[in-house]
Amino acid sequence: xDRQALPFVAPFFLFLLFLVVESWLPDxxxxxxxxxxxxxxxxxxxxxxxxxxxxxxxPLSSVLVGVAGxxxxxxxxxxxxxxxxxxxxxxxxxxxxxxxxWTLFGFRLLGIALVVPVMEELFWRGFLMRxxxxxxxTQVPLGTYQPFSFFATTALFAAEHGPEWPLGAxxxxxxxxxxxxxxxxxxxxxxxxxxxxLLALYCLVSxxxxxxxxxxxxxx
Numbered sequence: 001x002d003r004q005a006l007p008f009v010a011p012f013f014l015f016l017l018f019l020v021v022e023s024w025l026p027d028x029x030x031x032x033x034x035x036x037x038x039x040x041x042x043x044x045x046x047x048x049x050x051x052x053x054x055x056x057x058x059p060l061s062s063v064l065v066g067v068a069g070x071x072x073x074x075x076x077x078x079x080x081x082x083x084x085x086x087x088x089x090x091x092x093x094x095x096x097x098x099x100x101x102w103t104l105f106g107f108r109l110l111g112i113a114l115v116v117p118v119m120e121e122l123f124w125r126g127f128l129m130r131x132x133x134x135x136x137x138t139q140v141p142l143g144t145y146q147p148f149s150f151f152a153t154t155a156l157f158a159a160e161h162g163p164e165w166p167l168g169a170x171x172x173x174x175x176x177x178x179x180x181x182x183x184x185x186x187x188x189x190x191x192x193x194x195x196x197x198l199l200a201l202y203c204l205v206s207x208x209x210x211x212x213x214x215x216x217x218x219x220x
Contacts, residue, residue: 003050004050004137004138005127005131005137006047006050007044007047007048007050007051007122008051008122008123008126008127009122009123009127010043010047011040011043011044011047011118011119011122011123012119012120012122012123014039014040014043015036015040015116015119018032018035018036018039018040029090030090030092030095030096030104030105030108031104033104033107033108033111034104034107036111037107037110037111037115040111040115040119041111041114041115044115044118044119044122051122052126052142052185053186054118054185054186054189055186056184056186056187056189056190057182057184057186057187058182058184058187059187059190061187062178062182062186062187062188062190062191062194063190063191063194065174065175065178065191065194066190066191066192066193066194066195066197066198067194067195067198068174069171069174069175069191069192069194069195070194070195070198070199070202072167072170072171072174073167073170073171073195073199073211074199074202074211076166076167076170077164077167077211080166080167080170081163081164081166081167089203089208089209089210089211089212090209090212091207091209092104092105092108093105105204108200108212109197109200109201112196112197112199112200112212113193113196113197113200114193116192116193116196117189117190117192117193117196118189118193120157120192121175121179121185121188121189121192122185124153124156124157124172125153125175125176125179125185125188126142126185128153128156129144129149129150129153129176129179130142130144130149132146132148132149132152132153133146133149141183142179142183142184142185143179143180143181143182143183143184144180145180150176150180153172153176154169154172154173154176155169155172157169157171157172157175158172171192171195174191175188175191175192178191199211199212200212
């Protein structure tokens with residue numbers, strides 16, 4: 001793998017590898033999540049010195065964009081998403097004793113709020129959005145807008161979310177537009193992380209876990 005692409009691409013593909021393993025062992029989703037979080041977070045830390053500055057330039061505004069993201073995600077779910085069959089989410093508190101459930105949920109929260117936004121934004125908007133403009137992607141300034149690159153990245157980001165792809169498209173447009181506006185990966189990571197954090201907390205408070213670990217009945 002090209003040295004310049006490594007820190008942008010490697011965490012994403014390691015994460016995908018874990019998703020493949022989880023598809024074989026769906027009952028171990030929460031049990032595997034700490035390992036996935038530490039492994040993906042570890043490779044990000046290992047390659048950190050090769051990355052551009054990830055400090056957000058507009059942290060408060062980025063948090064507000066993230067709040068808008070979670071509001072749209074939850075509000076548009078019943079309107080935009082038509083599941084082929086009823087889907088359920090995995091509630092760790094129904095699967096494990098309370099102490100273990102809180103520990104596993106803590107890792108889930110850490111992963112979804114900190115590791116996943118960094119990993120995804122490094123790949124989608126830090127790498128792919130620029131690589132689609134020019135193969136020597138590091139020569140393309142962060143946040144450069146080019147229609148094909150912008151919308152192709154958004155479409156692939158949406159597809160990554162499976163049956164929730166319409167919500168992924170809305171979020172992808174929001175994050176992409178914010179990235180183009182700020183030219184700063186740290187800002188779009190902050191927005192993405194805020195959305196994910198609030199979505200996980202919504203699941204915890206509401207008891208509606210279908211936004212996390214969506215699986216089809218019978219695959220448990």
